[in-house]
Amino acid sequence: MTSTTKARVGFIGLGIMGQSMAGHILAAGHPLSVYNRSRDKAATLLAKGATCCETPGHVGARSDVIITMVGYPNDVEEVWLGAYGVLSRAHGALLIDMTTSSPELARRIESAAAEQGCRSLDAPVSGGDIGAREAKLSIMVGGAPEAFEEALPILQLMGTNIVYQGQAGAGQHTKMCNQIVIASTIMGVCEGLAYGKAAGLDLPTVLKSIGTGAAGGFHLNVLGAKIIAGDFAPGFFIEHFVKDLGIALAEAQHLKLELPGLRLAHKLYRIMIEQGHSRLGTQALYKFYGENA
Amino acid sequence: MTSTTKARVGFIGLGIMGQSMAGHILAAGHPLSVYNRSRDKAATLLAKGATCCETPGHVGARSDVIITMVGYPNDVEEVWLGAYGVLSRAHGALLIDMTTSSPELARRIESAAAEQGCRSLDAPVSGGDIGAREAKLSIMVGGAPEAFEEALPILQLMGTNIVYQGQAGAGQHTKMCNQIVIASTIMGVCEGLAYGKAAGLDLPTVLKSIGTGAAGGFHLNVLGAKIIAGDFAPGFFIEHFVKDLGIALAEAQHLKLELPGLRLAHKLYRIMIEQGHSRLGTQALYKFYGENA
Numbered sequence: 278m279t280s281t282t283k284a285r286v287g288f289i290g291l292g293i294m295g296q297s298m299a300g301h302i303l304a305a306g307h308p309l310s311v312y313n314r315s316r317d318k319a320a321t322l323l324a325k326g327a328t329c330c331e332t333p334g335h336v337g338a339r340s341d342v343i344i345t346m347v348g349y350p351n352d353v354e355e356v357w358l359g360a361y362g363v364l365s366r367a368h369g370a371l372l373i374d375m376t377t378s379s380p381e382l383a384r385r386i387e388s389a390a391a392e393q394g395c396r397s398l399d400a401p402v403s404g405g406d407i408g409a410r411e412a413k414l415s416i417m418v419g420g421a422p423e424a425f426e427e428a429l430p431i432l433q434l435m436g437t438n439i440v441y442q443g444q445a446g447a448g449q450h451t452k453m454c455n456q457i458v459i460a461s462t463i464m465g466v467c468e469g470l471a472y473g474k475a476a477g478l479d480l481p482t483v484l485k486s487i488g489t490g491a492a493g494g495f496h497l498n499v500l501g502a503k504i505i506a507g508d509f510a511p512g513f514f515i516e517h518f519v520k521d522l523g524i525a526l527a528e529a530q531h532l533k534l535e536l537p538g539l540r541l542a543h544k545l546y547r548i549m550i551e552q553g554h555s556r557l558g559t560q561a562l563y564k565f566y567g568e569n570a
Numbered sequence: 571m572t573s574t575t576k577a578r579v580g581f582i583g584l585g586i587m588g589q590s591m592a593g594h595i596l597a598a599g600h601p602l603s604v605y606n607r608s609r610d611k612a613a614t615l616l617a618k619g620a621t622c623c624e625t626p627g628h629v630g631a632r633s634d635v636i637i638t639m640v641g642y643p644n645d646v647e648e649v650w651l652g653a654y655g656v657l658s659r660a661h662g663a664l665l666i667d668m669t670t671s672s673p674e675l676a677r678r679i680e681s682a683a684a685e686q687g688c689r690s691l692d693a694p695v696s697g698g699d700i701g702a703r704e705a706k707l708s709i710m711v712g713g714a715p716e717a718f719e720e721a722l723p724i725l726q727l728m729g730t731n732i733v734y735q736g737q738a739g740a741g742q743h744t745k746m747c748n749q750i751v752i753a754s755t756i757m758g759v760c761e762g763l764a765y766g767k768a769a770g771l772d773l774p775t776v777l778k779s780i781g782t783g784a785a786g787g788f789h790l791n792v793l794g795a796k797i798i799a800g801d802f803a804p805g806f807f808i809e810h811f812v813k814d815l816g817i818a819l820a821e822a823q824h825l826k827l828e829l830p831g832l833r834l835a836h837k838l839y840r841i842m843i844e845q846g847h848s849r850l851g852t853q854a855l856y857k858f859y860g861e862n863a
Contacts, residue, residue, distance in 0.1 A: 380769070403779075403780070403783045403784060403785075404783060405784075415779055415780070415782060415783050417779045417780075438778070438779065438782055438783075440775060440778045440779045441775075442771060442772075442775055442776065442779065443770070443771060443772065443775075447769075447770075447771060450765075450766065450769040450770075450771055451766070451771060451776050451779050451780065453765060453769075454762040454763070454765055454766040454769075454771070454776050454780055455762070455779070455780040455783065455784075455785050457758060457761050457762040457765050458758040458759055458761070458762035458780065458785040458790055459758065459784060459785050460758060461754040461755065461757045461758030461761065461831065462754065462755045462758045462785070462787075464754045464758075464830075464831040465750060465751040465752065465753060465754030465755045465757075465758070465831055466751055468750050468751070468754065468829045468831050468832055469747040469748070469750040469751035470747070471827060471829070472743075472746060472747055472750050472818070472821075472822055472825070472827060472829065473743065473744070473747040475822075475825040475826075475827045476673070476739075476740075476743040476746075476747075476821070476825060477736070477740075477743075478735060478736060478740060478743055478744060478747070479735070479736065482733060482734075482735055482736075483735065483744050483747050485731070485733045486696075486708055486710045486731065486733045486735065486744050486748070487696070487708075487710075487744065487747055487748040487751065489708060489731055490696045490697060490708050490731075490748065490788075491696065491698075491748075491752060491788040491789065492696075492748050492751040492752050492755070492788075493787065493788070494755075494786065494787030494788070495783075495784040495785075495786070495787070496784065496787075497751055525765070528765075528769070529765055529768075532765070532768040532769060533768075534764060534765060534768045534859065535859075536761045536764070536765065536859070537757075537834055537838070538754065538757040538758055538761050538831070538834060538835075539761055541830055541831060541834055542831075545830070566827065566828075566829070
């Protein structure tokens, strides 16, 4: 199969993860059009043969499949539905939003896409920079089942655990489940280690005892080890996590569901942002306990 | 080596875990004296050759090493320091409290033990019924290093991950770290699943997406699967967990450390007890969200 028989793909949002993800698609032989607000982030992909577009609409006009991986729900809305957005010029295309965004917006995009004869999916991911680089993302997909089948060969270029979760918005809802679990888990890890430190324990030795049992997992064993080493560099930025938790809280409220752990974690992370820590990694919540002890 | 050259061991507290743990010691050829408030729980061990004593003091009088695995700090205090307690009659013995109890009490027991020429350790465990049955407990030890060395051959009959954590109370403090991490983690798992259900997702399918990533671990993958199956049977009783969280909160207060996640989990679990759920497993916190949604 030559590359000309492959679906033409558009990719919008070339952050750290987006660049890796778009790179896998290009490497698989798909003609690739890209758009990014900061144009310099496209350089590596352009050097490998991608085409740079002036607006998201231009990406939409020249692509069979358009993928977005941008920042906030406002960005998602503008890129898809704005005056210069993808849907201003796309027809008959398959749209895939991989940003972590609002389930409600995913449903609105699906309706707007249908009016243009397009199919759409919400397909947020977990796995972070490393998962994106190694094409091992977990991808949670919402939308019509036929659109999922159509998208699968493209999604398989980026991830290994690709699960159809239900109708439009279900991918975003699943990602919210993930973030809600994580929110309180990080809080527990930070509190457990802060307690250990205050009690005069040697924290690496504590991890030897508690890291192999029921408390063990990514947050205690990986982020906990970073906390102990004083490493607060971002794997995942606090400001992005607060965005996600804000979406989850708003959706929970809409569902008339009270989630006090989520509410508390959101509050503590907002305090972290007020203290100037928005660009640290999520494990820096530990500072809340240290600095407020 | 014949059994008569082996240390004489006393074991007090023959609950589900205590019976398994004492059984391993007896099977290794140690002469075993036991005491339990409900005498019928000693039957299996007596049939295998253990000796039943009338009081903890009697256990103390006839043992080189005395182990306790009882319920609450009040029980620990009575068994060691009470009028008929171990220390009323023990001399020159090694005392090991494996109950999850208060670090402050562990220090008091060490002082009282020293007055009788005894050594003492606090050595709480994690790993539950199964870990006790399979002799694979994680054991977190506080006390004098020489006492730890002396106890190690006995502890190795019950556990695989045996870590010296520091002076008297350090074992209990380490267990508190574990329970503090777990408290918020369970809250996160219950909230994430409650959200998923309210959003209309299929929860087993959600677990396929989020169970393999950063949110994964014992609580999401094992207890989460139980929650989804409606199985709230106890692996660990809510009433015992509330005891542990109460100890952790009191110690944190003593350390002037504010732990809002722990405080919240303790509050929610106390509501569970008020609602009559004290004898359900910790995963039953999920009911709080279901019944209050």
